[in-house]
Amino acid sequence: MRISVIGCGYLGAVHAACMAELGHDVVGIDVDQHKVDELGAGRAPFFEPGLPEVLTKALETGRLRFTTDMSAAAEATVHFVAVGTPQTKGSFNADLTYVDAAIDGLLPFLSEGDLVVGKSTVPVGTAARLAGLVEGAKSGATLAWNPEFLREGFAVQDTVSPDRFVYGVPSGDAGAAATAVLDEVYATALATGTPRIVTDYATAELVKVSANAFLATKISFINAMAEVAEATGADVTQLADAIGHDARIGRKFLNAGLGFGGGCLPKDIRAFRARGDELGLHDTLSFLGEVDAINLRRRERVVTLTRELVGDLDGATIGVLGLAFKPNSDDVRDSPALDVVTKLVEAGATVTAFDPEANETATRSLPTLTTSETAEDAVRGADAVLVLTEWKEFRELDPAAVATLVAHKRVVDGRNCLDAVAWRAAGFEVRGLGRP
Numbered sequence: 114m115r116i117s118v119i120g121c122g123y124l125g126a127v128h129a130a131c132m133a134e135l136g137h138d139v140v141g142i143d144v145d146q147h148k149v150d151e152l153g154a155g156r157a158p159f160f161e162p163g164l165p166e167v168l169t170k171a172l173e174t175g176r177l178r179f180t181t182d183m184s185a186a187a188e189a190t191v192h193f194v195a196v197g198t199p200q201t202k203g204s205f206n207a208d209l210t211y212v213d214a215a216i217d218g219l220l221p222f223l224s225e226g227d228l229v230v231g232k233s234t235v236p237v238g239t240a241a242r243l244a245g246l247v248e249g250a251k252s253g254a255t256l257a258w259n260p261e262f263l264r265e266g267f268a269v270q271d272t273v274s275p276d277r278f279v280y281g282v283p284s285g286d287a288g289a290a291a292t293a294v295l296d297e298v299y300a301t302a303l304a305t306g307t308p309r310i311v312t313d314y315a316t317a318e319l320v321k322v323s324a325n326a327f328l329a330t331k332i333s334f335i336n337a338m339a340e341v342a343e344a345t346g347a348d349v350t351q352l353a354d355a356i357g358h359d360a361r362i363g364r365k366f367l368n369a370g371l372g373f374g375g376g377c378l379p380k381d382i383r384a385f386r387a388r389g390d391e392l393g394l395h396d397t398l399s400f401l402g403e404v405d406a407i408n409l410r411r412r413e414r415v416v417t418l419t420r421e422l423v424g425d426l427d428g429a430t431i432g433v434l435g436l437a438f439k440p441n442s443d444d445v446r447d448s449p450a451l452d453v454v455t456k457l458v459e460a461g462a463t464v465t466a467f468d469p470e471a472n473e474t475a476t477r478s479l480p481t482l483t484t485s486e487t488a489e490d491a492v493r494g495a496d497a498v499l500v501l502t503e504w505k506e507f508r509e510l511d512p513a514a515v516a517t518l519v520a521h522k523r524v525v526d527g528r529n530c531l532d533a534v535a536w537r538a539a540g541f542e543v544r545g546l547g548r549p
């Protein structure tokens with residue numbers, strides 16, 4: 114099939130490359146010339162395991178290209194919209210400026226029978242509004258909403274073989290035709306038995322935000338238990354293991370620590386609440402405010418633990434390991450690690466940070482940040498070491514080797530990812546979250 118992907122960021126670049134890998138002819142369209150140049154040259158403009166390989170292979174087949182020229186969409190019959198929907202500055206609402214601009218830009222290039230497929234995460238009601246524009250244009254095109262559930266760090270695998278597909282389509286013949294087109298796009302995964310749910314626009318939009326709200330709630334639940342564990346001397350990690358054995362609860366997403374960040378969960382729960390307010394459902398979704406608050410308190414807790422260890426943060430030297438919001442990503446959008454660094458610097462500490470992939474993105478977002486080229490350089494001479502992203506290379510650090518580099522043997526394990534027994538045996542004072 115001939116496909117255009119509008120917006121080639123963390124989601125769209127992967128989607129475009131994977132669709133070409135599946136055998137489709139794909140043009141990726143973005144307003145960012147640098148991104149388009151990089152992608153066209155086979156270089157992923159961000160760190161995502163497996164993406165460079167898929168990209169290079171797809172470019173070599175000639176089935177994938179990138180451009181800033183929206184008129185290239187005229188060659189395609191299926192148009193995925195994957196532009197950003199960030200939090201609006203000064204409010205919790207999703208900023209739909211980019212989605213609106215993408216649809217506006219696309220309308221003149223649509224033809225009879227084309228399918229426009231929204232992938233961006235949007236507030237419920239957006240698709241119905243945009244369908245009016247798409248169908249109102251003389252093109253005779255249809256709109257579907259097909260939310261995306263990929264995780265950064267696993268984006269290629271999640272795109273090629275997702276847990277499920279959700280199609281939000283209009284009723285009647287147009288919906289049946291849209292479903293048939295999406296089935297053809299995703300034929301490879303569907304052939305392996307991937308479930309697909311065909312529904313209306315509102316349900317499709319809500320599936321996406323409710324999935325993220327549930328994941329965020331699960332993380333904040335265990336972080337609330339971490340607060341209780343801290344007040345009682347209990348161990349939240351053992352608690353998570355024990356309740357996680359109950360298949361109805363499950364152990365996944367019960368890792369207590371610094372909490373959730375990234376370009377999705379934080380802004381999506383806020384936008385969901387804001388949409389709830391518009392719908393008169395303030396009380397219904399107010400618990401998401403608590404989910405957010407619990408999450409943000411964990412960042413303060415790491416700062417407090419560090420202060421307790423070093424005495425006074427003013428003048429302290431802190432070595433920070435990890436800046437990305439999660440391992441296997443260079444994404445620092447709403448990164449808890451970066452937030453902690455900012456708070457430490459505000460309190461007068463001298464911070465040197467290292468992340469295997471996110472030094473550059475973090476420095477772009479926080480230009481005053483001091484980064485180092487290695488973990489060893491970050492911790493050299495430190496009064497305390499903070500592990501804020503659980504990269505494998507940090508989990509596998511040899512505490513005896515770190516002990517020879519630091520000024521004081523103190524470590525705050527912000528992700529409960531270190532072997533506390535081994536670090537204590539090497540002479541370290543160890544603090545975790547929700548652990549005695």
Ligand SMILES: NC(=O)c1ccc[n+]([C@@H]2O[C@H](COP(=O)([O-])OP(=O)(O)OC[C@H]3O[C@@H](n4cnc5c(N)ncnc54)[C@H](O)[C@@H]3O)[C@@H](O)[C@H]2O)c1
Nearest residue numbers: 120121122123124143144196197198211214215233234261
């Ligand atoms: N990142 C993820 O893991 C993920 C997963 C599922 C869903 N989502 C959702 O997907 C959407 C995109 O997220 P992202 O993380 O890829 O964002 P991103 O900021 O990385 O990418 C957005 C891209 O859209 C481009 N763009 C903006 N306006 C444009 C326009 N008018 N025409 C063409 N391109 C335009 C930007 O230049 C940028 O490259 C969001 O709604 C997000 O919530 C993201």
Ligand SMILES: O=c1ccn([C@@H]2O[C@H](COP(=O)(O)OP(=O)(O)O[C@H]3O[C@H](CO)[C@@H](O)[C@H](O)[C@H]3O)[C@@H](O)[C@H]2O)c(=O)[nH]1
Nearest residue numbers: 261262263264265332366367368372373374375377438439
């Ligand atoms: O037990 C856990 C699990 C995760 N996290 C944190 O939660 C955040 C989000 O992690 P994850 O969900 O793995 O990353 P994302 O790539 O942001 O993916 C989420 O957001 C995407 C964008 O909407 C969705 O597509 C995915 O399904 C959804 O998992 C990260 O900061 C993690 O460190 C925890 O603190 N504890």
